[in-house]
Amino acid sequence: MSLINRLLLQCRSGFEKEAAAEITDQCGSVGIYGYCTLNENDGYLFFHIQQEGYAEKAVRELRFREFIFIRQWMACGDCQQLEREDRVSQIEAYIQGFPTCSDLWVEHPDTTDGRELATFSRKFGSALAQTLRKSGFLQKEKPNKALRLVLFVLTGSDIYIGYSAVANSAPWPLGIPRLKFPKKAPSRSTLKLEEAWHWFIPKNEWDERLAHGSRAVDLGAAPGGWTWQLVQRSMFVAAVDNGPMQPDLMETGQVNHVQEDAYKFIPDQPVNLMVCDVVDKPIKTADMAADWVINGWCSEAIFNLKLPMKQRYQEVVACFNLIAERFMKAGLGYELSAKHLYHDREEITCLLRIR
Template sequence: MSEFCRLVLQCRPGFEKEAAAEITDRAAEVGVYGYCQLKPHDGYVLFTCQQDGDARVVVDKVDFRSLIFVRQWTACGDLQVLDANDRIGQLGSVLDGYPECVELWVEQPDTTEGRELGTFCRKFGSALAQHMRKKGKLSKRKEARNTRLQLFVLSGSEIYVGIAPVNNSAPWLMGIPRLKFPKQAPSRSTLKLEEAWHWFIPSTKWDERIPLGGSAVDLGAAPGGWTWQLVNRSMFVTAVDNGPMNDDLMESGQVIHAEEDAYQFVPDKTVDLMVCDVVEKPIRTAALASDWLLNGYCREAIFNLKLPMKQRYQETVGCLNLISDRMTEAGVAYELRTKQLYHDREEVTCSLRLL
């Protein structure tokens, strides 16, 4: 078996080409080269490295947080084709050559067919974990604390077996935070902003960066999905949109409705946070966000870039380069992070703040 010769890269179904282009670029930055295999709407990409062991180089050296279209990754070897009568025994032999791990995750593609494997994955994962503990392969020892064993299941007999660094991979199974839609929110888009906070802001920093009683502007707010999240954080919000806002939000006493063009609005004073989910050309939104930071209108911005049907990866890179160039030219220290969230569709979500 070739050891750690490939990466399994999970992504949103339909964005396999974007994930492939991204990992090809990022792997090359750390001197790793290979080729991608993918099928549209499978929800994952295989990146096979030219040299054995190079998959571990990528997951160790590339910052997972910098990846946009990749939800989760696993450094693994060849596909394991198992006998249904002895899956645990066969995998146990394979795992003899693996390092000790602190935990075991069993994942599957985020597709209709993949979700049908959910029950199998949970039961199989539980049985395998017991077997691994008996063999000393699951351990809380210091040497094992940053290594997670990850199985990517294609069927009851086809499984990729690999590892990922706990501190350099998604913190949720399949890279999907389990969020519950709040019934009081006026639209399901509310979950985009909540998920963005989980990806971009450490839980210990929420009170600092999404301050209770703080100020925010929601550009393109109607009917108020993102405004609801801000109000739920006890923030005072200026909701900018020519369309109508949700009545309950307006009755909260925390929202001012500015019936203006989101791209022309200027706040009276600096706010803690600007958010924007306007349907507009992504390059225009990228320029708007950098303007808000450079002009001192806000301390931090979270915004969506709506992607075109074609050249989505290239468009995303172009927008991020525009922001980076403008911030660098202004001589300011900043942090820019981007992710295609589980609750996003034809878009990516960005976080931009001054340091």
């Protein structure tokens, strides 16, 4: 029987150390102990677990939604060296003793080399899924209980074979949402805000939380990629930036360009949503976001914390501690979610609101 004793964690290439610090903290907090192995810029790493049976416990019980730097994950064993002529039957033999799974994904590292395996992954995945459905290994289960069989391919024959919990892992293969760049948007940054909405706000809450006709403030708005998304939702936007906004956006009549310092701006009346993409010290932005929510200037805030420094994970922890302190002093409960989104670069995106 295959020994499932490690977690395979995917992250943006270059963020392996942050993902390692995060999984070590998360596992430690629920009594799962182990150590990480990684190579910088691989886009994935391992957390080896010392307690038998705990890798499955981890993928079921740790909350994937609380991970920041980890983009996707699964429980697995050692890398399998498969003979190319007979991959399917070797995989079938390996997964005997695995719990039944409801579907199959074949993933690969999101690196220049790894992306060359995308076509192989898709074709091999659909052939293997057919075989496993026929043999009864893949069976429909309730989504909240279902496991997914995952192959993580390094080459056509070096493959990690494991599983993840469907409801407790990324809803997109490799943790990458397929968003199309809107041609009329003024900057590529526009996809960061769109992805943030998909990740942080359940679709059935969009009409209420991103309501048509509601008011928003975009701090550090120029040239207007984020404002463009807000305008698409029929919101009225105060776009705060000394830089120029895209003229087409201004012609919509939904945007008021305010040439002021983002950190000093206070809205005349409360708004539904504040968003902020200013490049500045993360602690300064975290403090400002806390001001907005605690003072009721906005119902919720979506902001980027820029992380050009070496100790990124520690910097994020310091920002979250500051927010915790601010809300404790104010005697308020809050919800804070954070993610290193696919469209983020050296930054993470956060959502903050009163609970």
